[in-house]
Amino acid sequence: MPGTVQASDVIHHYLRVKKNFPNVWCPGCGIGIVMGSIIRAINKLEYRKNNIAIVSGIGCSSRLPVYCDFNTLHTTHGRAIGFATGVKLARPNLKVIVVTGDGDAMAIGGNHFIHACRRNIDITTIMINNQIYGMTGGQCSPATPSKSFATTAPYGNVENNFDAAALAKGAGATYVARGTVYHVQQLDKLIIGALEKKGFSLIEAVSNCHTYYGRMNKEGDAVAMLKWMKSHAMPIKAAKSLPPEKLEGKFLTGVLWDIEKPEFCDEYEKIIQRFQKEERD
Amino acid sequence: MSNNKNSVRKLIQGNEACALAAIYSGCRFFGGYPITPSTEIAEGLARMLPKYGGRFIQMEDEIGSMAAVVGASIAGVKSMTATSGPGYSLMQENIGYAYMTETPCVIVNVQRGGPSTGLPTKVSQSDTMQARWGTHGDYTAIAVAPASVRECFEQTVKAFNFAERFRTPVTILTDEVIGHMRETIVLPEEGELEVIDRERPDVPTEWYHHFEITPSLISPMAGYGDGYRFHVTGLTHDQEGFPTAKPVEIQQKLDKLRNKIMRFADELVQLETEMTEDARICVIAYGIAARAARQAVHMAREKRIHAGLIRPITIWPFPDEQIREHLSHARKVLVAELNMGQLVNEIRRIAPRGCKVEQLNRYDGEVLNPVEIFKKILEVK
Ligand SMILES: Cc1ncc(C[n+]2csc(CCOP(=O)(O)OP(=O)(O)O)c2C)c(N)n1
Ligand code: SF4
Numbered sequence: 001m002p003g004t005v006q007a008s009d010v011i012h013h014y015l016r017v018k019k020n021f022p023n024v025w026c027p028g029c030g031i032g033i034v035m036g037s038i039i040r041a042i043n044k045l046e047y048r049k050n051n052i053a054i055v056s057g058i059g060c061s062s063r064l065p066v067y068c069d070f071n072t073l074h075t076t077h078g079r080a081i082g083f084a085t086g087v088k089l090a091r092p093n094l095k096v097i098v099v100t101g102d103g104d105a106m107a108i109g110g111n112h113f114i115h116a117c118r119r120n121i122d123i124t125t126i127m128i129n130n131q132i133y134g135m136t137g138g139q140c141s142p143a144t145p146s147k148s149f150a151t152t153a154p155y156g157n158v159e160n161n162f163d164a165a166a167l168a169k170g171a172g173a174t175y176v177a178r179g180t181v182y183h184v185q186q187l188d189k190l191i192i193g194a195l196e197k198k199g200f201s202l203i204e205a206v207s208n209c210h211t212y213y214g215r216m217n218k219e220g221d222a223v224a225m226l227k228w229m230k231s232h233a234m235p236i237k238a239a240k241s242l243p244p245e246k247l248e249g250k251f252l253t254g255v256l257w258d259i260e261k262p263e264f265c266d267e268y269e270k271i272i273q274r275f276q277k278e279e280r281d
Numbered sequence: 282m283s284n285n286k287n288s289v290r291k292l293i294q295g296n297e298a299c300a301l302a303a304i305y306s307g308c309r310f311f312g313g314y315p316i317t318p319s320t321e322i323a324e325g326l327a328r329m330l331p332k333y334g335g336r337f338i339q340m341e342d343e344i345g346s347m348a349a350v351v352g353a354s355i356a357g358v359k360s361m362t363a364t365s366g367p368g369y370s371l372m373q374e375n376i377g378y379a380y381m382t383e384t385p386c387v388i389v390n391v392q393r394g395g396p397s398t399g400l401p402t403k404v405s406q407s408d409t410m411q412a413r414w415g416t417h418g419d420y421t422a423i424a425v426a427p428a429s430v431r432e433c434f435e436q437t438v439k440a441f442n443f444a445e446r447f448r449t450p451v452t453i454l455t456d457e458v459i460g461h462m463r464e465t466i467v468l469p470e471e472g473e474l475e476v477i478d479r480e481r482p483d484v485p486t487e488w489y490h491h492f493e494i495t496p497s498l499i500s501p502m503a504g505y506g507d508g509y510r511f512h513v514t515g516l517t518h519d520q521e522g523f524p525t526a527k528p529v530e531i532q533q534k535l536d537k538l539r540n541k542i543m544r545f546a547d548e549l550v551q552l553e554t555e556m557t558e559d560a561r562i563c564v565i566a567y568g569i570a571a572r573a574a575r576q577a578v579h580m581a582r583e584k585r586i587h588a589g590l591i592r593p594i595t596i597w598p599f600p601d602e603q604i605r606e607h608l609s610h611a612r613k614v615l616v617a618e619l620n621m622g623q624l625v626n627e628i629r630r631i632a633p634r635g636c637k638v639e640q641l642n643r644y645d646g647e648v649l650n651p652v653e654i655f656k657k658i659l660e661v662k
Contacts, residue, residue: 071505074514082345086352089336091506115341272331
């Protein structure tokens with residue numbers, strides 16, 4: 001039973017333990033931590049496994065659904081939100097979650113991302129931001145900071161990077177939050193908030209790809225990168241009372257945006273209710 | 282179709298017939314992006330779907346449209362989209378995903394001239410090969426090609442039936458003229474045309490495999506939320522849907538994609554022929570070009586030329602056997618199409634020895650007219 005699973009068994013209860021392990025991720029990769037957070041959030045909210053669909057694109061991050069015992073859809077690079085939109089409209093009662101990478105969501109999938117925000121369709125998107133393309137071996141992503149190194153930015157990145165959270169807010173999402181794989185308890189809570197929100201929600205989960213980003217940028221191993229997250233994350237509440245110079249080089253975490261707005265499926269349902277009664281042509 | 286007193290007669294466009302037939306077939310999801318000359322299909326379904334409890338969404342582009350269509354179908358709802366050449370090209374990646382994941386869906390491609398944005402308001406048949414080989418990899422495609430408004434209706438119903446029966450995407454290959462032409466049709470009543478739904482599993486949930494290799498090669502298909510939890514991926518996968526790198530399983534999967542269709546090719550093939558029994562010269566054409574070809578054949582007969590018509594309605598899989606049979610007495614075959622020569626290569630591949638293949642192509646945005654084809658018959662006969 002969801003919610004009543006023993007704390008120590010929670011993860012196993014929701015994973016396809018018999019079939020798909022060991023996993024594809026490098027030891028120490030942050031993606032597994034995000035998977036744990038998603039599962040704890042679902043367990044806490046007592047959602048039934050059958051009522052959840054997890055949709056992903058292509059990348060290390062997007063491999064997450066394969067391990068989870070829900071309705072799972074591993075699609076094409078960047079298109080997860082498009083597939084999820086179809087799933088949600090076909091079965092509005094399903095809880096639809098998208099798991100995606102920074103490249104998947106922001107580069108090839110950027111257009112689908114902004115339009116899902118604009119529609120305010122009830123999908124929770126968890127974007128695992130490791131600042132690089134992991135699966136293809138460390139190329140630049142739209143989240144790679146300027147001057148950082150990547151295999152396709154061997155002399156330092158000359159491009160500017162996206163702030164996914166700001167983009168989501170600007171495009172019309174109703175719940176936007178940022179967490180890190182160091183601050184696991186907070187990440188659990190942010191995901192719970194997103195799942196409970198009726199509308200498009202984005203969680204940006206800052207994660208470590210020590211294998212590529214860490215190595216190329218001399219940020220060290222997984223532990224060193226987690227420590228970096230610890231020292232550079234600034235809770236939004238705390239930030240409010242600090243002078244700008246104290247925020248230099250820090251990134252904000254917590255619920256960055258939370259508003260109420262009509263949701264797409266609900267609005268469409270009203271049209272169905274109105275016209276189904278009238279005579280069909 | 283029905284001659285019943287109460288039956289509804291309607292003067293409608295080919296595109297409208299596709300939209301009405303989608304509703305008739307039980308389609309309850311449409312995701313698409315406007316493009317001439319297909320847009321009336323989206324507009325019609327935007328208006329009709331909510332009345333039937335269905336849902337319409339205008340996506341941000343064709344890539345997203347095809348993604349949504351596949352997602353809706355996996356969730357358990359009959360789904361379709363409609364587009365034209367440039368949009369069809371954008372859809373190809375996710376059409377490939379539908380092949381790989383054996384997801385039923387219907388795509389209408391109302392052909393216009395290309396390449397690129399080409400001729401938005403002018404006719405063409407130059408996506409004949411795109412409908413077969415549009416996406417990368419090895420797979421077998423199904424495409425049907427109506428030649429009238431009535432057939433737009435019938436073939437849309439067929440396309441859904443093929444999609445559901447074989448768990449595969451199906452393309453309806455029409456064109457600008459058929460899409461926009463108006464004809465009066467009698468709308469079939471409920472139950473008059475066969476409507477097939479995908480086979481649903483009846484095994485206990487723990488036995489369910491989304492891609493089970495059954496004797497018929499068609500795997501029963503659950504939808505998300507039905508209580509059967511399953512994994513779907515575009516990666517080559519095993520029967521349970523999980524990625525595999527085992528050569529045996531890889532080959533098994535690809536064989537299944539081909540064989541589940543080719544084994545039933547006879548059920549799929551639809552062909553119309555006229556006067557081929559004694560024909561010395563056969564004209565082969567599909568869709569709008571076939572209407573001119575029929576008249577040309579009749580003109581030739583009036584001049585005592587032994588001409589016949591072969592009109593494939595199912596373009597893919599290509600009706601190899603059936604066409605070869607109809608050509609057994611012919612000395613010449615004339616392939617008439619609105620492109621630089623696509624179908625003609627299939628005919629070259631299958632034409633019997635002693636039957637010479639001639640071609641007539643028009644690719645200036647205009648339709649072939651009967652007189653042109655008749656003249657060509659006289660020239661090559
Ligand atoms: C159409 C297409 N283009 C390119 C690729 C190759 N590709 C696979 S994963 C990936 C990038 C993944 O990066 P990200 O989304 O940041 O995920 P990560 O692996 O870092 O978790 C790319 C470019 C692909 N699979 N499909
Ligand atoms: S390559 Fe990077 S993102 Fe991918 S599994 Fe390894 S550490 Fe994680």
